[in-house]
Amino acid sequence: MQSFELNKTDILKIKQALEGEDKDLLLLLSDYHASEIAIIFESLSLDSQKKIINLLPIELASEIISEMNPEAHPEELLIDLDPEKRQEIVEELDYDDATDIISQMDAEDQKEILEDLDKEDATNIRNLLNYPEDTAGGLMNTQLIKIDLQMSKKQAIDEIILQSEEIEEFYTIYVVDKTDTLQGIVSLKDIIKSKADISIADLVNKDFVFVKADVDQEEVADLISQYNLTSIPVVDANMKLLGRVTFDDVIDVIEEESTEDMLKISGVSEDEELSGNWQDAVKSRLPWLILNLGTAFLASSVIRYFEPTLSQVVVLTGYMTIIAGMGGNAATQALAVTVRRITLSDLSDNQAYRTVVKEFTVGLINGGVSGIIVFLFAFLYDGNPLLGLVIFLAMTGNLMIAGLTGAGIPLLLKRVGIDPAIASSIIITTFTDVFGFLILLGLASKLLL
């Protein structure tokens, strides 16, 4: 089995079928899983999406909408549907999925949709809309299976079968007391295996992992990943059960957080949508470039200071860019390894210290090796061993600084509670530019004039 890849043939066939008879389109669509149609939707116009949604049974239509990439804007599709169809679809959606989509609409559309729903659905979604999107409360689903601590085996099984009518996958069964306070968890397997006269209170596992609703989504992802959980219960300050976050939501969070890290160290705002338009991209990146422009003026003021040296030894200019470029790349290497390491696990002081020493050593060795190559070039091509020595020293020194700052600055930021990934390559390369030029031109003005 292959995971579904967007294929020109699939798109073409569906586009053709959209022109033809409804029954042929339906037949063709029956070959695809809801999550596959959601991917195909990204290549279709809003009108075509609408036509397909209107043709399909409500259950499938709502599954497609819940599987759509948020960047493909399922909320626009939903707004565009007939009110009646829309209401049926929203009622079929899981509360967390409905909330995610509705939260993207403006206040007026939200109001209109919520007014059409039955009271219970509307209240549930309104409650969920109150939690920030990137917290446990924002991620959680309120549909789950819960049973009472005092139930007998028989009552519990009947209750589970009844509640599971509305839930496709329940993973864990939550056990609550009369006040809806979470007491523990139990698995269907343990209930089945138990003797007939047992009560749930005898089976409940009271040693379980949970989160408060305001906990950050990254924290929730860490817990699910660390304890290998299929789902984690979300509670309020009094341990009242509010909902649960499932592993599939967390897989999305992990992908999202990795994307943010990668963007941040590359000098892109973490909230830039990957498939956003150019206006968003300019807004997200121009501030970083302006910051870089400021630091570049700093580096270029070093060059200006040494202008007399440069005008006498013009060949230095070519080497200058080589040394600055190498320093920037070595710093980016050290930065990427260190930031990723900090993200995946916390480092003790001792580990942090050893990381900096390691990166400094790597800079020394890589700088030395690269330094020998540029030395040989200056010696053999430019016929100037003293120039070679100056360049060798500048290269080695700059790569040592690259290692030191590439590892040291994100670790320092983490220590004082700032996101280490904002130590983007733009900030780190300022150090290697300024120090690279200082070492090279400083040494050159002493030794070569």
Added chain:
Amino acid sequence: MQSFELNKTDILKIKQALEGEDKDLLLLLSDYHASEIAIIFESLSLDSQKKIINLLPIELASEIISEMNPEAHPEELLIDLDPEKRQEIVEELDYDDATDIISQMDAEDQKEILEDLDKEDATNIRNLLNYPEDTAGGLMNTQLIKIDLQMSKKQAIDEIILQSEEIEEFYTIYVVDKTDTLQGIVSLKDIIKSKADISIADLVNKDFVFVKADVDQEEVADLISQYNLTSIPVVDANMKLLGRVTFDDVIDVIEEESTEDMLKISGVSEDEELSGNWQDAVKSRLPWLILNLGTAFLASSVIRYFEPTLSQVVVLTGYMTIIAGMGGNAATQALAVTVRRITLSDLSDNQAYRTVVKEFTVGLINGGVSGIIVFLFAFLYDGNPLLGLVIFLAMTGNLMIAGLTGAGIPLLLKRVGIDPAIASSIIITTFTDVFGFLILLGLASKLLL
């Protein structure tokens, strides 16, 4: 509840307890979950790890070893234990975890450990050792629950209870025929809900997702993520059931693949261990730096060509580094966004074309704005509007090239089947260096001399 963070106090308390009486140490350890002790192990010596493993019950000891970060080298701890203890621990481990750890040992240690095991365990692990680590076969676990298609409801429940003795979480029940060929899946819930006289053949869901053993782990992760599966069955060419991959293995794969992407675009080999030693880091990064050195010589040869211009307009040198640096950073921004986008979803030809146009537009705007700033500086500070014009044009041109190559090259690589993330910033910045210098110095030699 908070996810466990490595805390100096925890480590200190445990280090102190290691010096004291065993019963106090045991009491202290009872406060921690196995996955937490596994994290604490990263800060302890091999001898301390061994002492703790020897003190704890086999079940907990093996859970700690299976939860240890591969980079903390659980295989070294295992080799160091008494043969008897080691055998007990390996027998308690899930086959996939045991295989992962044993695969890190040299052939002699592998042989010694496998010889100590009972025949069934040894055969299972030997079979798993044959699959490459990064395939479905290498990820899968052979422990699962399977029942026969012909079983009655009662037989099936008895069989599930029996088999579940050895498996903590089974998620899905696999249905096979007499030849162990996979026929479908069924959930415990569906069996419980069914009428008493039903056969499994009536309940089985034949529309399920599966993978062949040689499928790449990234593909497996995509399937589990796309279809929101807790586990996916692994089969051979004849649909014989070999094992299953569970969502928790896939969370690790997703984190691993994100790390590799981030390292690759930063010019670090994808297989560098984040916590490896400096020797490994030099081996992983020096080749990229040497490559960069080669491309930097190329850029510096442009500068050498224009040496007469530079020696007459020395002030150009400072602007040169600003324009090269800005181009490099803008290219890295476009590269990070494009590579991450390609990784998370496939782009149609039309989407790819629009991405390149978008990045080109972003480069034009960001280059224009930055260009105006440097123009003003050259005009007001250096008092030379013509110099300002040259720099404005070079900045805008270079940032357009940055957008074009930062988006175009990874998309091109993907199209011809090469991993787009190897279009690292090292390769992309060569373009911005060379073209940046060419535009700036070429224009300067025409307009300023």
